[in-house]
Amino acid sequence: MxxxxxxxxxxxxxxxxxxxxxxxxxxxxDSSEGSTTSSSSGNSHEEDSDDSVLDPNYTPVDVNSRNNQLPDELLELAESDESTVDDRRKVKHSCQTKKQGKKRVAKPEDWHKNKAKRARNSGTSYITSSASRKKFPERKMMPPCTQKCRLKCSTKISEDDRNKIFGDYWSLKDLQRQRDFLLASMVEIKPKYRYVKENTTRNRSHNNAFYFEINKEKIQICKLFFKATLGINDRPIRTVLQKRTMFSGQMITEDQRGKHGKHAKIDDKIKDGVRAHINSIPRIPSHYCRAGSSREYIEGENHWQTCIEIM
Structure with a gap:
């Protein structure tokens, strides 16, 4: 083949x-092809070696001298970019050094005891701030006195007027203003006669008449109708009468409970001793917090033993 x-x-x-x-x-x-390939490969290596093979007049250019030949505008732009980068680094560094943790701001209006106080003064249901956590229902208007009442209160004041008085009283939402309302609705009456027992020095106390103002007219009512309309008991009335007697018929301007200024305080020497003890404990910064954190941690595993030994 x-x-x-x-x-x-x-x-x-x-x-x-x-x-x-x-x-x-x-x-x-075959030999000529081999020689041509070898010569071509050799020429290619020589051509790739340097640009001077193609251009015998080629002269290398210095990089520094070439940068000097750039326009002035480009040089100024490059320098301004470098300066802005440096300024940003300085600002960032200063922010990190001055950065501190955000402290919580006290909000007394959100405290549980203050919420309970506002709810109690407005007549809505609330839960006490004590350990018992007792729940009190909202205030409601109670039934009026019966037809056997000597003053006939139900015939003088309608249910709509009672509802309006009830809403106006609890819309005050302030204990002092509610006490002023009670004081303005009571008038002291001296007894016309009194029975005196033998071997006693006790005299009969003054009576109090209760009034509601309807269309700028004061209407006298009984105590039962007065309490039922406002939805209260004897305690606020008794408190107002005691304060009126103590202050010559005038209510105290403001409730002074908790404002005596004699609260228990810790001595400054004890506080300084506690701070000195805390500062004597060896501490190290944490490697797991952010750069701007000021938290410090106790060094070593037996840190509780170290604290006891320092004491």
Whole structure:
């Protein structure tokens, strides 16, 4: 099969000189191709080695001298960018050093005892701030006195007027103003006669008449109707009468409970001793907090033992 292919390629019979010539020519062509590839590869390496191969007049340019040849505007822009970056770093560093933790702000209006006080003064349901956590229902207007009342209060004041008085009283939402309302609704009456027992020095106390103002007219009512309309008991009335007696018929300007200024205080020497003990404990900054954190932690595993030894 090889000889037939060879004959087709040469178109001559075997044994002639032409066959040898063809083979010699093929060898020469192979050798010439090899030389050309080697020379081309060598030339490519030489061409890639430096730009001076293509341009014999090429001269390298110094980078520093090239930067000097930049326009002045570009140089000023680059310098301004560097300055702004430095300024930002300085500002960031100063912010990190001055940054402190956010302290909580006291909000007395959100305290549980103050919420309970406002609810109690407004007549709504509330839960006491004591440990018992007792729940009190909202204030409601109670039934009036019966028809057997000597003053006939139910015939003088209608239910709509009672509801209005009830709403006006609890809408004050202030204990002092509610006491002023009670004081303005009571009038002291001296008894016309009194029975004196033998061997006693006790005199009969003064009576009090109760009034509601309807359409700028004062209408006298009984004590039961007065309490039922306002939804209160005897205690606020008794408190107002005691304060009126103590202050010559005038209410005290403001409730002074908790405002005596004699609260228990801790001595400053004790506070300074506690601070000195805390500062004597060896501490280290935490590696897990942020850079601006001021928290410190006790060093070592047996930190409780260290605190006891320092004491």
């Amino acid at each position: 090889k000889q037939n292919d060879y004959y087709l390629f040469t178109d001559e019979k075997p044994g002639g000189s032409s066959t040898k010539a063809v083979s010699d020519e093929s060898e020469e062509s």
